[in-house]
Amino acid sequence: MSQAHTPRERARARTLEDITRIGRRHLATEGAAALSVRAVARDLGVVSSAIYRYVRSRDDLLTLLVVDGYDELGDLVDQRAGKVPHDDHRGRFLAIGRAVREWALREPATYALLFGSPVPGYQAPADRTTGPGTRVIAALVQVWEEAHAAGAVRDPEAPMRVPRKLAADLKRIRKDFATTAPDELVLRGVLSWAALFGCVSFEVFGQYGPDTFHAADELFERQLQLLADTTGI
Amino acid sequence: MSQAHTPRERARARTLEDITRIGRRHLATEGAAALSVRAVARDLGVVSSAIYRYVRSRDDLLTLLVVDGYDELGDLVDQRAGKVPHDDHRGRFLAIGRAVREWALREPATYALLFGSPVPGYQAPADRTTGPGTRVIAALVQVWEEAHAAGAVRDPEAPMRVPRKLAADLKRIRKDFATTAPDELVLRGVLSWAALFGCVSFEVFGQYGPDTFHAADELFERQLQLLADTTGI
DNA sequence: TAGAAGCGAGAGCACTGCTCTCGCCATCAC
DNA sequence: GTGATGGCGAGAGCAGTGCTCTCGCTTCTA
Numbered sequence: 250m251s252q253a254h255t256p257r258e259r260a261r262a263r264t265l266e267d268i269t270r271i272g273r274r275h276l277a278t279e280g281a282a283a284l285s286v287r288a289v290a291r292d293l294g295v296v297s298s299a300i301y302r303y304v305r306s307r308d309d310l311l312t313l314l315v316v317d318g319y320d321e322l323g324d325l326v327d328q329r330a331g332k333v334p335h336d337d338h339r340g341r342f343l344a345i346g347r348a349v350r351e352w353a354l355r356e357p358a359t360y361a362l363l364f365g366s367p368v369p370g371y372q373a374p375a376d377r378t379t380g381p382g383t384r385v386i387a388a389l390v391q392v393w394e395e396a397h398a399a400g401a402v403r404d405p406e407a408p409m410r411v412p413r414k415l416a417a418d419l420k421r422i423r424k425d426f427a428t429t430a431p432d433e434l435v436l437r438g439v440l441s442w443a444a445l446f447g448c449v450s451f452e453v454f455g456q457y458g459p460d461t462f463h464a465a466d467e468l469f470e471r472q473l474q475l476l477a478d479t480t481g482i
Numbered sequence: 483m484s485q486a487h488t489p490r491e492r493a494r495a496r497t498l499e500d501i502t503r504i505g506r507r508h509l510a511t512e513g514a515a516a517l518s519v520r521a522v523a524r525d526l527g528v529v530s531s532a533i534y535r536y537v538r539s540r541d542d543l544l545t546l547l548v549v550d551g552y553d554e555l556g557d558l559v560d561q562r563a564g565k566v567p568h569d570d571h572r573g574r575f576l577a578i579g580r581a582v583r584e585w586a587l588r589e590p591a592t593y594a595l596l597f598g599s600p601v602p603g604y605q606a607p608a609d610r611t612t613g614p615g616t617r618v619i620a621a622l623v624q625v626w627e628e629a630h631a632a633g634a635v636r637d638p639e640a641p642m643r644v645p646r647k648l649a650a651d652l653k654r655i656r657k658d659f660a661t662t663a664p665d666e667l668v669l670r671g672v673l674s675w676a677a678l679f680g681c682v683s684f685e686v687f688g689q690y691g692p693d694t695f696h697a698a699d700e701l702f703e704r705q706l707q708l709l710a711d712t713t714g715i
Numbered sequence: 716t717a718g719a720a721g722c723g724a725g726a727g728c729a730c731t732g733c734t735c736t737c738g739c740c741a742t743c744a745c
Numbered sequence: 746g747t748g749a750t751g752g753c754g755a756g757a758g759c760a761g762t763g764c765t766c767t768c769g770c771t772t773c774t775a
Contacts (some may be wrong), residue, residue, distance in 0.1 A: 298726095302577060464647035530733090534733075
């Protein structure tokens with residue numbers, strides 16, 4: 250981001266921050282589909298058309314909140330993973346998983362915006378969201394990579410047959426993330442990744458039902474352990 | 483449902499079916515948040531206020547679609563699971579998982595309505611949705627139960643410590659689903675369940691990114707196999 | 716200091732969910 | 746058969762939405 254120089258530019262940046270903050274608050278109380286430009290304008294003490302000086306459209310406002318959310322989640326994940334020594338691979342994986350769940354429970358509406366059903370008619374612009382959006386998987390890949398490099402990944406009992414087409418995908422992934430992990434580990438990692446968010450989504454979205462798990466913390470902890478086992482770290 | 487007797491009641495039932503059908507079509511093309519009572523009315527060739535003779539509110543219309551979706555998914559899952567012999571536990575699990583994915587890819591909007599972010603302000607009425615909404619997990623529980631009864635579940639290497647509070651949850655689940663599976667198996671089953679939907683959601687909601695997996699079928703097949711391994715069947 | 720550019724206000728358009736009233740007509744009790 | 750009941754669709758109307766346009770005011774820039 251280019252620093253603000255003139256007072257006008259600084260005022261503009263401040264207003265944009267205010268809009269993001271108010272938008273996040275509305276997201277939390279009303280939900281994504283009920284997010285209204287007019288309501289944000291009211292809270293900002295301004296008429297609705299004025300918002301369009303800062304935000305091209307309602308979708309553009311959503312993108313602002315999406316990027317903001319990805320960054321917040323990414324920051325927390327990096328911070329928590331950073332507290333665990335690099336050679337404690339399993340501990341780092343657990344820390345990342347717990348960070349994701351903690352943030353999701355704290356910001357359920359933003360979590361829903363990022364990982365729930367896509368908002369209809371809204372297409373997140375790749376150039377602004379893919380960067381922040383890949384921070385969690387990047388952190389996970391780093392853990393597997395380091396575990397693999399350290400020879401700390403348990404070998405599978407029966408190695409998996411990987412068809413050619415899928416192998417090509419995995420090769421591309423290895424290149425994009427600059428990792429050397431073998432096919433089997435990448436596949437187990439991808440499963441852990443999707444499963445982690447599956448568990449968190451089930452809890453945040455209430456799929457377990459209202460009266461099924463009262464010991465949600467303990468449940469999640471066991472799920473994380475099982476996923477670490479599945480990955481082999 | 484009580485059968486329709488008078489012509490008037492039959493006409494009413496027909497109109498309700500039409501509304502559901504048109505609603506599902508709009509859901510598919512526009513998405514849940516864009517589902518509009520007025521648009522459904524237009525397609526039905528009727529003025530908007532007339533819809534309210536059949537549906538109490540927009541949320542009530544959503545409930546109609548939710549129940550319809552759960553039933554369709556449940557029917558497909560039951561049908562596919564029914565084709566696999568009862569003693570092929572792993573095969574039944576795979577069939578259920580494939581059925582969920584197949585339906586989700588065919589009806590992404592309805593899948594998003596059921597398993598994506600909750601529609602803001604909309605609370606699904608428990609008395610109408612919990613029944614149809616538990617058919618998939620019920621089918622899965624049956625597989626584990628039969629596998630356990632047949633002694634076909636692989637024992638875990640290191641048994642899990644289950645804290646008292648979580649054990650109470652598991653006890654209640656055992657009672658609700660009339661199963662005798664031990665704590666460890668129930669926990670692994672719940673993980674498989676959440677992970678299965680995590681994988682499907684990642685694919686349907688595009689979380690993998692637009693250019694990551696071209697061999698999505700093969701990827702999902704490996705994920706299912708890994709989940710079956712994790713469950714121990 | 717004059718022109719350019721940013722900004723907020725207000726009106727307005729087309730849309731939404733939902734309510735209310737008003738007639739029409741099938742159904743039902745007698 | 747006839748009169749009362751009640752379901753039904755049409756239409757008007759209210760409050761809200763996203764978004765566009767124009768009009769002045771202010772601030773920055775050359």
